[in-house]
Structure formats: C-alpha cells, structure tokens
Amino acid sequence: MSRTVLHVTGARPNFPKAAPVMRALADRGIDQILVHTGQHYDDKMSDVFFRELDLPRPDINLGVGSGSHGEQTARIMIELERVFTERRPDLVVVYGDVNSTVAATLVAAKLLIPTAHVEAGLRSFDLTMPEEINRLVTDKLADVLLATSPDAVAHLGNEGVHPDRIHFVGNPMIDTLLAQIDRFDVARARETFGLEGGYVVATLHRPGNVDDPQDVKEMVASLHAVADMAAVVLPLHPRGRARLADAGLFDHPGLHVVEPLGYIDFMGLVRGASFVVTDSGGVQEETTVLGVPCLTLRPNTERPVTITDGTNRLVTRDALPAVAAEVLAAGRPATWPVPALWDGKAGERIARVLDGFLENR
Structure with a gap:
C-alpha cells in the first residue's frame, strides 16, 4: 500500500x-x-x-x-x-x-x-x-x-x-554535520575573510538581543570589546540589522560584518574559530560536536545538554568580554563529552x- x-x-x-x-x-x-x-x-x-x-x-x-x-x-x-x-x-x-x-x-x-x-x-x-x-x-x-x-x-x-x-x-542535525564535516574548510574560510591567528564567529538574531535599543547598544559594546581581543566575523541575519547598524556595530575595524553564509561556508568558519558567540539554538548543537567553545548570549537554553555534555555556556552581555578573555586564554579543549545518540x-x-x-x- x-x-x-x-x-x-x-x-x-x-x-x-x-x-x-x-x-x-x-x-x-x-x-x-x-x-x-x-x-x-x-x-x-x-x-x-x-x-x-x-x-x-x-x-x-x-x-x-x-x-x-x-x-x-x-x-x-x-x-x-x-x-x-x-x-x-x-x-x-x-x-x-x-x-x-x-x-x-x-x-x-x-x-x-x-x-x-x-x-x-x-x-x-x-x-x-x-x-x-x-x-x-x-x-x-x-x-x-x-x-x-x-x-x-x-x-x-x-x-x-x-x-x-x-x-x-x-x-538529525548532527547527522548532516558529520556527513559533511570533510567539506568544512577552515583554510578557505581564513582566506575568504583575511583571518590570521585566532578569530571569533558571532551570530545574533533573537528579539532579546536585537529588538530593544538599549539591549542593542549593550550588545554592540560587548562585541566591540571582544573585537579588541580577536577578529570577529559576524554573518548578519536580516533581523535587527538596521538597529545594530544604528548602534555602531560596523564602526570597529576588528569586527567583520558579512552577509549570511551557506551551510558549508559557515561551518568551515565555525570549525576553525577560537570560540563562537551566539543566540542560536542550532549553533549550540553544532559547536558541541565540533569541540568549539560556545558562549550563548541568553538567560536560558532549551538545549541544556550542550552545557552538560558539550562546549556551551550561558553568558550575559555585560559578562561577555571577561568570559571571552578567559576562553581565549584557555584555548580549545582537547577532549569533550558529546550527547548520547x-x-x-x-x-x-x-x-x-x-x-x-x-x-x-
């Protein structure tokens, strides 16, 4: 039938x-x-x-x-x-x-x-x-x-x-990541964005970070502080772009704002990062499997398994610069737990x- x-x-x-x-x-x-x-x-x-x-x-x-x-x-x-x-x-x-x-x-x-x-x-x-x-x-x-x-x-x-x-x-998102992992080309990502040494990837789009003008101002200040320590590449979601621009996002020479990337290019960029700053659910999962430290700019997560069995941690906007400095000093982990199945x-x-x-x- x-x-x-x-x-x-x-x-x-x-x-x-x-x-x-x-x-x-x-x-x-x-x-x-x-x-x-x-x-x-x-x-x-x-x-x-x-x-x-x-x-x-x-x-x-x-x-x-x-x-x-x-x-x-x-x-x-x-x-x-x-x-x-x-x-x-x-x-x-x-x-x-x-x-x-x-x-x-x-x-x-x-x-x-x-x-x-x-x-x-x-x-x-x-x-x-x-x-x-x-x-x-x-x-x-x-x-x-x-x-x-x-x-x-x-x-x-x-x-x-x-x-x-x-x-x-x-x-199943991890099925896709593991099936495509050999295509995640860090060298190409570095060449594309002119990156030397350690760098950070950021993604931001949730209302709690990009809707309120005061939140946006705090967000931009924290990202600029991170960019003082390492180059930051931010593929910018259309949501909130105008507000972030008005708050001066584009004004720091170490913060590279780019258009949204395809899956393969984005994951190549993430794979080579010193750490990722995000408010995305999926990025918390992808970094957990790749062993890339993930700083999630949210007060909570629906994916706590990425904290207990992964590389994720929750941070506030005002704490981000200090935590970023700590993560940069510690470097990438050599081993890390991955969630069951x-x-x-x-x-x-x-x-x-x-x-x-x-x-x-």
Whole structure:
C-alpha cells in the first residue's frame, strides 16, 4: 500500500534536520512530498541548503515571506490547509520550533492528519520566547514526538505525554554535520575573510538581543570589546540589522560584518574559530560536536545538554568580554563529552519510528 509523508520546512534551521530524515525514508520506499513555506526565502537563508545538502527541490514552495508572527503564521496556515486538503498525506513531519512548524501542526490537527515532530520536548521555560510557544503547542498536538536528548524526553513525560508517543532518536542535525564535516574548510574560510591567528564567529538574531535599543547598544559594546581581543566575523541575519547598524556595530575595524553564509561556508568558519558567540539554538548543537567553545548570549537554553555534555555556556552581555578573555586564554579543549545518540544515525532511527507508525495505522 502506498504511504505518503509530507515534510514542512520553512527556515534555515529546518533544512539540515530534514535532509537525513528524507534520505532514510526514501531508503524505505516511502513516498514523500517536500513543502517549503518560504519563511526564510533568500538564497543564503534557504536555497543554498537544497544545493549543498542534496535535498530534493521542494515539490511546493508557498513563498509566504516575512511578516509579524501573526501575519506569517496565518499565511502559512491558509496555504497549508489547501495543500493538505489536496494531497491528503498519511503523515506530516515538522521540524524544530519556527512559525512554519506550529502552523503546519495546527492545520494537520484540524484536518485529522497525524503529525510527527522532529526535535520534540525542548524547553527553555521562557514564555517570552515565541519559539517556546511554538514548541508547547506543537508537542501538545503532535502524534509522534521525536526527542533529541534525555531532558526532552523527561519534559514531555512531565507534561503528561503518553510514553508510547515519545521516541528518543538523537539529533538529525548532527547527522548532516558529520556527513559533511570533510567539506568544512577552515583554510578557505581564513582566506575568504583575511583571518590570521585566532578569530571569533558571532551570530545574533533573537528579539532579546536585537529588538530593544538599549539591549542593542549593550550588545554592540560587548562585541566591540571582544573585537579588541580577536577578529570577529559576524554573518548578519536580516533581523535587527538596521538597529545594530544604528548602534555602531560596523564602526570597529576588528569586527567583520558579512552577509549570511551557506551551510558549508559557515561551518568551515565555525570549525576553525577560537570560540563562537551566539543566540542560536542550532549553533549550540553544532559547536558541541565540533569541540568549539560556545558562549550563548541568553538567560536560558532549551538545549541544556550542550552545557552538560558539550562546549556551551550561558553568558550575559555585560559578562561577555571577561568570559571571552578567559576562553581565549584557555584555548580549545582537547577532549569533550558529546550527547548520547548524536552519532550520525538519527535519521535512520526516525525513519524506523515513522515507518512503524504508518504500518500500525
């Protein structure tokens, strides 16, 4: 009997997670449809991932573009309702915690189409984060919850989710990292950006860092202090760019602001860094596996496993310069723990779970 799985992706973090899952399901002979909502829509935030990660081109591109959370989520829901009604998949797979994820889950639930959530159970316990709202709603409605870490499994259990719905499968984003690691060219990154000696990579986009003018002013001052110690390369997300520029981000000669990079180029840059400053969830995971110290500019993280079994630590904006100096003095670790099941085989485990779910239906 033919079985069809429909994947919904929408933003940069989704693509490295979807690639190994789609390959593993294809190996099992399951028909698949890939929908790209277009939540991230320019080449460096979207299209380059399909080329670099050998993802099939989307069967459907909704092209919803940017907007407020309400506007964007509503447009995605309207378009996905039409797609789901026409295609009527046996299962919808959603990834991470972006607006496309919660929109797809809501639509599928109302059309009585089962949903599987890859990266279920992550919690920051901070309801000021839009992503936390997306995680909570998605996990409440999803039928199959695919967790990347033991703490995520525990969170779902504490929320009353039946154990039969929870599956600890590991992290498919790490499947992609390990599959591509030989392409992460540090020498090319150094040459491209004219880097000599130690350097730092920074990524910033969350509202808590780039929306409020006072926060932005503090952020820029801290980054300039880091740039006094080592060159900083900042591939700048479109979100908050104007506010950061107004606060003088571009005024320090040691801080190199560049356009967003493709996956391979970005990971080559990260692989060679002395440390990374970020507010991104995915970068916390990638640095954990690569052994690159990661300073996360947030009061909390939904990925605490990257602190207990990795290279991540939480820092405040005012503490960043002192912690950066400490990390530079200590150097890169020679060995470090890596979370359980972050072994490059999560896609296969996810495919096995989804195959079994479809068979049982």
